[in-house]
Amino acid sequence: MTRWLRSFGRFWYDFIVGDDWTIALGVVIAVVLTALAAQAGLAAWAILPVTVTGGLTWSVARARSRKPGTPETTEPLDG
Amino acid sequence: MHDVLLFAAAFLASAVEMVEALTIVLAVGVTRGWRSAAFGVGAALVALAVIVVVLGPAITRLPIDALRVVVGSVLLIFGLQWLRKAILRASGLKALHDEDAIYRAEVDELGQSSSHDWYAFTVAFKGVFLEGLEVAFLVVTFGGAQHNIGLAAAGAASALVIVVIVGAFVHAPLSRVPENTLKFGVGVMLTSFGMFWSAEGAGADWPGGDAAILVLLVAVLAVSLAIVGVARRPATLTSGSAT
Numbered sequence: 001m002t003r004w005l006r007s008f009g010r011f012w013y014d015f016i017v018g019d020d021w022t023i024a025l026g027v028v029i030a031v032v033l034t035a036l037a038a039q040a041g042l043a044a045w046a047i048l049p050v051t052v053t054g055g056l057t058w059s060v061a062r063a064r065s066r067k068p069g070t071p072e073t074t075e076p077l078d079g
Numbered sequence: 080m081h082d083v084l085l086f087a088a089a090f091l092a093s094a095v096e097m098v099e100a101l102t103i104v105l106a107v108g109v110t111r112g113w114r115s116a117a118f119g120v121g122a123a124l125v126a127l128a129v130i131v132v133v134l135g136p137a138i139t140r141l142p143i144d145a146l147r148v149v150v151g152s153v154l155l156i157f158g159l160q161w162l163r164k165a166i167l168r169a170s171g172l173k174a175l176h177d178e179d180a181i182y183r184a185e186v187d188e189l190g191q192s193s194s195h196d197w198y199a200f201t202v203a204f205k206g207v208f209l210e211g212l213e214v215a216f217l218v219v220t221f222g223g224a225q226h227n228i229g230l231a232a233a234g235a236a237s238a239l240v241i242v243v244i245v246g247a248f249v250h251a252p253l254s255r256v257p258e259n260t261l262k263f264g265v266g267v268m269l270t271s272f273g274m275f276w277s278a279e280g281a282g283a284d285w286p287g288g289d290a291a292i293l294v295l296l297v298a299v300l301a302v303s304l305a306i307v308g309v310a311r312r313p314a315t316l317t318s319g320s321a322t
Contacts, residue, residue, distance in 0.1 A: 016153065018160035028156050031148060031277050038282030046282040048155075048274045049295070053302050056159060060166050062310075064310050 020062075026055040082230055085221060089234030095164040095289055096210040099272065103206030108260070108267040111199035114260045118195075119203030126204075127211040138215050150209045154285075157202060158269025158298050162303055165263035166182025170310035202269070209276070248278055267303060271295040 017024045030051035037044035108116035131138060167173035216237050223229030275285065275292050285291035291294075 016156065018156065019161070020163065021164070023159045026106070026157045027152055027159070027273075027277075031152050031281050034283050035148075035281035036277050044246075045278050045285050045291075047283075048278045049298065052155070052159065052299070053138065056163060056166075057192070057279050057306055059159075059304050060170075060172075060310050062221060063163070063167055066157060 023055060023059055026051060030055075038048050082227065085227060085230055086234040086237075089218060089221050092221070092237045093214045093235035094242060095236055096217070098245075100207045101242050101246045101273065102268055104203050105246060105263070105278050106200045106268055107202045107206075110265050111196050112260045115199035116203040119200040119205075120207050121205045121216035122200070122312045123207035124274040125210060126136070126208055126216065130212070131215050136219050138212075139219055141212070143212065143216065144280045144282070146209060146212065148294075149280075150205050151278070151280055153273075153278030154202070154269050155273025155277055157198075157278075158271075158273050160266075161262055162299075164268030164308050165259055165266050166303055166310065168259050169307045173250045177318035184222065193218055194251065206272075210236065217230060226232035263303070267296060267299045271299050 006049050033051075034044045034047045037047055104116055104120055107119075130141075134141070164173060210230045218228060218235050221234075222228030271292060274295055279285065287294070
């Protein structure tokens with residue numbers, strides 16, 4: 001039962017968050033900042049493109065600098 | 080003349096939303112398999128039918144912006160994960176087919192049938208459900224304003240027929256595109272749609288309205304290809320490609 005629950009939890013974590021949790025966290029923060037900027041009447045639309053560009057570049061750079069032979073974390077459900 | 084304009088407005092606005100849904104369904108169907116994607120589409124259509132029947136004109140009171148934020152954010156996370164891996168593969172930093180074995184092991188561990196792909200189901204469901212809800216909004220608001228919801232619904236139904244026919248013609252050529260190129264494209268599309276919806280739901284106004292999606296698609300593709308160019312290592316130039 002414990003094993004099944006752990007697998008179930010891991011399934012949903014992998015499903016929603018995926019192999020790089022910083023991407024999911026970055027998206028949540030960027031969307032919150034977008035909402036705050038929109039409320040303040042600023043050009044809120046620009047926040048996500050800038051964050052996505054920076055976050056994707058950083059995430060790939062991080063994977064690139066990983067020691068050769070070090071596997072990625074579990075990543076069963078995405079592309 | 081008003082009737083013609085109402086029909087045309089409902090047709091065109093609905094077609095835009097349906098093409099967005101079709102894009103996502105085609106992308107997921109071609110890359111992950113049609114069976115689960117079709118289940119996702121079917122489930123979304125059933126959910127939409129229930130909502131429309133139960134709520135009727137009150138559908139305009141649903142918190143569509145909250146839905147956009149949630150669906151858009153999840154699509155954006157999914158899209159970035161796809162894109163990140165497609166970039167790593169295209170750069171030669173990651174093997175081309177390592178996820179399939181991990182995926183099957185994970186599904187087996189859960190004791191589920193490996194023939195059902197929840198990822199494809201969920202992405203197809205979300206795309207069709209959100210866009211379908213927007214079409215229902217359009218029909219109710221356009222039709223309600225002109226006191227002719229039936230004609231607006233006919234415009235939307237005509238758009239659906241055309242979009243489905245286009246999808247049927249387009250999916251076969253798509254199946255012949257190399258796997259990682261498709262995954263790259265899916266990542267670009269999910270990321271672009273995810274950004275558009277989540278920002279719109281959060282209250283941002285995109286310059287150019289729906290046309291901003293096209294700009295986002297081009298921009299995300301350009302940025303991704305640039306990252307591939309920078310990340311590609313000379314020693315692994317031949318081990319993976321975006322094309």
